Amino acid sequence: MSSSQFINKVPQTVTAPIPVKVTGxxxxxxxxxMVDNPETITQAHFSSGNLQVFAHDQTPGTGGWVKYxxxxxxxxxxxxxxxxxxxxGxxxxxxxxxxxxxxxxxxLNTxxxxxxxxxxxxAKALIAGTLDMDTTPVEATVPPMSVRLVHETTVTNGKLKGLVCEFEIFNPSGENMVYKVRVVASTSSKANLRNTQAAPIALSGPHPRGCWPWSEQxxxxxxxxxxxxxxxxxxxNGDEVNGDDIYLASNSYDPTKRH
Structure with missing residues (x-):
C-alpha cells in the first residue's frame, strides 16, 4: 500500500456552543x-420492606378537578x-x-x-401531543377511603425506563377533594401496590424529585x-442570586422531602 492511500489526519478543535440563557x-x-430520585434503584432502597413509596403529592381546594x-x-x-x-387515594x-x-x-426502556x-x-411525544391515548387506567374509579392503582409498569433489571403519564382526577359532586397521588415501587412479583400509604423514601443523590403546580414553561x-x-x-428563571432553576424545592409540595 502506497503512502498516498493514507488519509492525513489533522487535529481539530471542537468548541461547544455557549448556552444562550432564556428566562422562563x-x-x-x-x-x-417528577420522580427522578433515586435514579439508580438498588436493593438498599427496600431494606425496610419490598414495597416503598418513592414520591407523593396532594393539594387542597381543587374544586372537584385536578390534572397531573x-x-x-x-x-x-x-x-x-x-x-x-x-x-x-x-x-x-x-x-x-x-x-x-x-x-x-x-x-420506553433501554x-x-x-x-x-x-x-x-x-419529549417529542409530549411536545407533539402524541402520548398514547389508547391506554386506560388499571382502575378508573376510586371509592371513598380507599386506594386504587392507576398505572403499573415493570422495569427490567439492568435497564432504564422513562415514563410520562397524564390523567385527571374528577369528583362528580364538584366538591373539593381529599386525595393523594403516590408513585410506588416493589421488588416483589406478588405485592399489592395499593397497600402502602407510607412517607416517601429518603432522597439519594443529586437528581430532582418533587411536585409543582405547573407543567409548562x-x-x-x-x-x-x-x-x-x-x-x-x-x-x-433569571434569578442567579437566589437560584436559577424554575422548579425549586421551595415551591414544591412538601419541600422537606424534595429538591
Missing part, C-alpha cells in the same frame, strides 16, 4: 410530579424485575367516589444511550438562523 416561568394548571403529569426516570439495579405504579368521608379521566401514557433512546422520544420567542451551526439554549 412556570405556566398552566397541570401539576407536575407524572414523569418517572428509573434505572433498575436491584437484580430483579422492578414493579412501579401510580396510585390515587381517596380520603373523603362523604361517600364520594372519584374518577380517573383522560388517561394517556408512554414509556440499556444504551438514555437520552437518545428514551428522553428525546418522550413560558419563554420569549427564540430566534435561530438556519446555517449558523449548533445552538444551545438554557431555560431558567
Amino acid at each position: 416561568v412556570g405556566s398552566g394548571n397541570t401539576r407536575f410530579l 403529569r407524572v414523569f418517572i426516570w428509573a434505572l433498575n439495579q436491584t437484580g430483579v424485575p422492578l414493579r412501579m405504579g401510580i396510585t390515587v 381517596n380520603g373523603n368521608t362523604n361517600g364520594e367516589t372519584y374518577q380517573i379521566q383522560n388517561f394517556k401514557c408512554d414509556a 440499556s444504551g444511550d438514555y437520552l437518545t433512546n428514551v428522553g428525546l422520544p418522550l 413560558v419563554t420569549p420567542d427564540i430566534t435561530y438562523t438556519l446555517g449558523n451551526g449548533s445552538a444551545n439554549f438554557s431555560f431558567a
Whole structure:
C-alpha cells in the first residue's frame, strides 16, 4: 500500500456552543410530579420492606378537578424485575367516589444511550401531543377511603425506563377533594401496590424529585438562523442570586422531602 492511500489526519478543535440563557416561568394548571430520585434503584432502597413509596403529592381546594403529569426516570439495579405504579387515594368521608379521566401514557426502556433512546422520544411525544391515548387506567374509579392503582409498569433489571403519564382526577359532586397521588415501587412479583400509604423514601443523590403546580414553561420567542451551526439554549428563571432553576424545592409540595 502506497503512502498516498493514507488519509492525513489533522487535529481539530471542537468548541461547544455557549448556552444562550432564556428566562422562563412556570405556566398552566397541570401539576407536575417528577420522580427522578433515586435514579439508580438498588436493593438498599427496600431494606425496610419490598414495597416503598418513592414520591407523593396532594393539594387542597381543587374544586372537584385536578390534572397531573407524572414523569418517572428509573434505572433498575436491584437484580430483579422492578414493579412501579401510580396510585390515587381517596380520603373523603362523604361517600364520594372519584374518577380517573383522560388517561394517556408512554414509556420506553433501554440499556444504551438514555437520552437518545428514551428522553428525546418522550419529549417529542409530549411536545407533539402524541402520548398514547389508547391506554386506560388499571382502575378508573376510586371509592371513598380507599386506594386504587392507576398505572403499573415493570422495569427490567439492568435497564432504564422513562415514563410520562397524564390523567385527571374528577369528583362528580364538584366538591373539593381529599386525595393523594403516590408513585410506588416493589421488588416483589406478588405485592399489592395499593397497600402502602407510607412517607416517601429518603432522597439519594443529586437528581430532582418533587411536585409543582405547573407543567409548562413560558419563554420569549427564540430566534435561530438556519446555517449558523449548533445552538444551545438554557431555560431558567433569571434569578442567579437566589437560584436559577424554575422548579425549586421551595415551591414544591412538601419541600422537606424534595429538591
